[in-house]
Amino acid sequence: MSETAERSHEVSGRKVAIIGAGVMGETLVSGLLRAGRTTEQLIVSDRSPERLAVIKDTYGVEVASAADAAASVSTVVLAVKPQDMGKVLDTIRDHLAPGTLVVSIAAGITTAYLENHLPEGTPVARVMPNTPALVDEGMAAVSPGEHCDAHHLWEAQDLMRSCGKVLSIPEEYQDAVTAISGSGPAYIFFVVEAMIEAGVLLGLPRATATELVVQTLYGAATMLKETGEHPTVLRERVSSPGGTTMAALRELEDHKVRAAFLSAMEAAAKRSAELASGHN
Structure with missing residues (x-):
């Protein structure tokens, strides 16, 4: 043994x-x-x-x-x-x-x-x-x-x-961990909600939109885990020049979604530190 x-x-x-x-x-x-x-x-x-x-x-x-x-x-x-x-x-x-x-x-x-x-x-x-x-x-x-x-x-x-x-x-990294993996599932669920609502807005039945989004999320996460590729590489493989994905990503960048995620996770880490300061 x-x-x-x-x-x-x-x-x-x-x-x-x-x-x-x-x-x-x-x-x-x-x-x-x-x-x-x-x-x-x-x-x-x-x-x-x-x-x-x-x-x-x-x-x-x-x-x-x-x-x-x-x-x-x-x-x-x-x-x-x-x-x-x-x-x-x-x-x-x-x-x-x-x-x-x-x-x-x-x-x-x-x-x-x-x-x-x-x-x-x-x-x-x-x-x-x-x-x-x-x-x-x-x-x-x-x-x-x-x-x-x-x-x-x-x-x-x-x-x-x-x-x-x-x-x-x-232990000094626990606030960052809280912001990433501790609170992280909520961010993912938030994005999933938005994608499902977009599917409904585009005319899909809610059940169909939900199945499409959940399986897409599962597949993307599995690709990240199984391939070991950097997410940027995987994203670029989906993003054909002048295509539909690039049009969507342009909107996300224009609305500063990446910056919003950074700010949100910084806020979560800050709040974690505030809570911990009361239990020292």
């Missing part, structure tokens, strides 16, 4: 608590189960008893209070809203076994904030996931805290790998 396989096998045998059973929390539960974790290796907590009942009935995993869940595992994933993070950390801090890894997937929560609210020496990691994790095509970026060693980092990556692709980055 290779070192990578051995590591993965060792990590996959550990018990994990997921605190917060919202969209991303449930996504992680289902992804881990599909990736081979057993129901006995997962325990879920949420402040809503009704939500916990749904999770238990749907996935067959153990459910418990946040304190009890944190006390019984080697890894805790915090999938709660940023505004609830302080209260959750105060609830679990005295119940963590020494060396328990704490992973946050809440936007704007810094590793320093986590470390300041947990026992001295607790290994923590900050993750920015995105919603395509719902279909196992997520993009997550992991940043280790001060006490997060290589083994802990591998463990955090392995968790997120169950729902898609994972990168390890310095």
Whole structure:
């Protein structure tokens, strides 16, 4: 067995608590189960008893209070809203076994904030996931805290790998990651909406326009991934001189769509930094 396989096998045998059973929390539960974790290796907590009942009935995993869940595992994933993070950390801090890894997937929560609210020496990691994790095509970026060693980092990556692709980055880049992949699906959906509306405007039935746009998006994304070509090269191959594509691209440039995207993503990164500044 290779070192990578051995590591993965060792990590996959550990018990994990997921605190917060919202969209991303449930996504992680289902992804881990599909990736081979057993129901006995997962325990879920949420402040809503009704939500916990749904999770238990749907996935067959153990459910418990946040304190009890944190006390019984080697890894805790915090999938709660940023505004609830302080209260959750105060609830679990005295119940963590020494060396328990704490992973946050809440936007704007810094590793320093986590470390300041947990026992001295607790290994923590900050993750920015995105919603395509719902279909196992997520993009997550992991940043280790001060006490997060290589083994802990591998463990955090392995968790997120169950729902898609994972990168390890310095925490200083998390605001940029939030602007690109964290918020990115919304930009794509926005463009898709506009293209569908254009199809309807041009006389197509909405269902037809939707199928055309979605498959075109999927095909273009697959080309980017499979060919490894720069997007400029792929765009130029579609853009015949004096043709229809060039006419459309001219309109996009005249309306400064490229500049608007740059400004929008800068605004997202700035807002991410503002949110993080309140959790240092």
